[in-house]
Amino acid sequence: MATLLHLDSSLYPQGSASRDVTATFRKEWEAQHPDGKVIYRDLAAEPLPHLELDAALAGFTAPDQRTAEQSAAFVLRDQLAAELEEADAILIGAPMYNFTIPSTLKAWLDQVIIMGRTAGEKPSAAGTPVVVVASRGGSYAPGTPREGFEFVQTYLEKVLGGGLGLDVEFIVPELTLARTNPAMADLIELADASKAKAHEDAATKAKALASRLAA
Structure with missing residues (x-):
């Protein structure tokens, strides 16, 4: 039974480009895995707490040496x-807010990155495929005037790939x-x-991930 971990982080429950595309992915995934499992977290509707001191210190302390608070x-x-x-594949909706990822997605990353477990020399989820839907209101593609303002793909590629080994x-x-x-009316066709x-x-x-996991 294949398991998909699906994270959405757009503020908008309706009319969100990233949510619409992750929904398309998930619909196809579930068609390929009718008996599969989906772990879903809406990080905007139910935000995780920011990483605090006790939780951070606990990640560097042996379980039998942690305080009750840790x-x-x-x-x-x-x-x-x-x-x-647990996930066989991961799907993340990551719209660009102020040139980078939503703070709710950053909170998830801060909580889930645990050195010596999910991160470090042998990340526990290494190799797991992750598809990130990185929507944005404008264009930050190579060669565009705002190419240098793109901190969604550049960041997530490093933290998900380099940090978690995904x-x-x-x-x-x-x-x-x-x-x-109105200022972008000439770009509607491209949009x-x-x-x-x-x-x-x-x-x-x-579909490709379904075939890959079935192989």
Whole structure:
């Protein structure tokens, strides 16, 4: 039975480009894995707490040497790490807010990154495929005027791939504000094409991962 860990972090429950594309991926995934399991976390609707001192120190302290406060604080980190380790594939909706990821997604990362377990020399979930839907209102692609302001893919590639050892792929629906921002009216056609390709890529990657896991 295949398990998908699905994280959404968009503030918007409706009309979110990243949520729409992750929904397409998940629909196709569930079609391929009708008896599978989905672990879902809506990080905007139910945000995780920021990493605090006791929880951080617990990650560097042997279980039998933790204080009662550290042990209690580590329960959530242990649960999140276990969800990551259980997953056969991971799906993350990561819209660009102020040039980077939502703070709710950063909170999840801070909680789940545990040196000597999920991170370090032998990350416990190493090799797990992860598809990140990195939506953005404009374009930050190579060669565009704002290329240097892109800190979603650049950051997540390092922390998910280099830090957690995951096999990272991106789907990038861009120019998502074209239909609501008059200044971007000339970009509507490009925006629609990007949206269509994102949904196509989501379905294709879900099928490809299903075949890969079945092999």
